[in-house]
Amino acid sequence: MKKLLIGFGFSLLTISGLFAQPPNEGPADESAYWVLKLSGGQLNPIPVITPHNVNFGQLEVGKVKRETVKILNKGYGDLVIKKVYLQNGVEFGIKKTTCTKPLDYGQSCEITVEFKPDAPGNYTDTLYIATNDRENPIYKVKLSGEAIGAIIEVSENLKPTPAPVPAPPPPPVENQQKEKQKPSQPKKEKVEKKQPKKVEKKNKKTEKGKEKKVAYTYWTVKPCDTLWDISAKVYGTPLLWAAIYEANKDQISDPWIIEVGTKLKIPKLTPAERKKYEKESLKLMEEMADRPLGPKCPY
Known part of the structure; x- marks a missing residue:
């Protein structure tokens, strides 16, 4: 009985001693390793x-x-x-x-x-x-x-000697004598003749001025119409009747006489043209001051 108690106590001391060892040192011997492994203790590797x-x-x-x-x-x-x-x-x-x-x-x-x-x-x-x-x-x-880097040693005996460059062969004697006999001829310089430059005459063509396009409206002459009345109706003032007369000279020979049914061109006037024809109208009226403004309308 004493032997069993002593053996059991020795086993406990051995196991407790194994657990008390510091980490990373491993078991003391292989027998202690198997005791710990069989007892179910925690097994950790230590590389x-x-x-x-x-x-x-x-x-x-x-x-x-x-x-x-x-x-x-x-x-x-x-x-x-x-x-x-x-x-x-x-x-x-x-x-x-x-x-x-x-x-x-x-x-x-x-x-x-x-x-x-x-x-x-x-x-x-x-x-x-x-x-x-x-x-x-x-x-x-x-x-x-x-x-x-790799070190490569080359002995002087193994160094290749450069091949001698052969000298050019001398020219034949006959060719040398012929070259001496040939007299040197002066070089002829080529003289280039300068030809006179042709002067091209440019024909200058005069450009004709483009005719100014004028926009028109039309008025058909009715009974008792005068250029004075028509100007007042289309331009808002009778003093522009000279513009209507100027545009229709191919149909009107006398501004005081216009035929019923005549289709008159009514030009569109710019502000500058309005001033121009106002002066023209007054001038014509002064020249024809002895004539009435228009026929008396019986209607």
């Missing part, structure tokens, strides 16, 4: 990632260098790597990963990253590892590297 910084150093442009990031589970629960990705993924890349299955206590996996620069320069990137760790679900690994 341990090495290294936290990966420096690829110097690398020639066009070449590739690979490094490995290791993930170890030192926690009580299974560690699940949900996703692995890069922030930029241009000069750096993920070649492969073995973190495809849950990691039990003490198990590990690896992620292979590579540096593949296309141009000289200093480059950096960040590797993100998403896990099921409640306290720290995402871990970061910094990547860096320097790309340098």
Whole structure:
């Protein structure tokens, strides 16, 4: 009985000691892990990632260098790597990963990253590892590297020597003698004859003035009508009768005599024309002062 009590007490102390351990340290040994797992306690994974910084150093442009990031589970629960990705993924890349299955206590996996620069320069990137760790679900690994241009050494013995430029062949002797015998002839200068320019005479045509169009209305002469009366009716004043007489000289020879039934043209007058024909009417009346204004109408 004492042995059972001692064993039971030892088990309780072991379990309580496991719970009292600080986080991120993992169980003390594998036996303690199984005791906690069988007792139904809370199991949390604890990822341990090495290294936290990966420096690829110097690398020639066009070449590739690979490094490995290791993930170890030192926690009580299974560690699940949900996703692995890069922030930029241009000069750096993920070649492969073995973190495809849950990691039990003490198990590990690896992620292979590579540096593949296309141009000289200093480059950096960040590797993100998403896990099921409640306290720290995402871990970061910094990547860096320097790309340098490829150095090509050329020995002096391998440098190509420039080919000599051949000199032009001398002209034949016979041609040289013929050229000496030919007398030099003076060059003839061409004299261009200047021809007199033809002067074109332009015929100036006089333009005839366009006749001014005048708008008319018409009046048919009735018995006892005079130009004086017609002017008073159509223009509002009898002093414009000379305008009617002027427009109908082809039908009226004497302004004091107009025949009944004659169709007279009544021109439309502007203010300036009204003044003109008022003066004309008064002038004609002065010239014919001895004549009556019109025949006495018997009607």
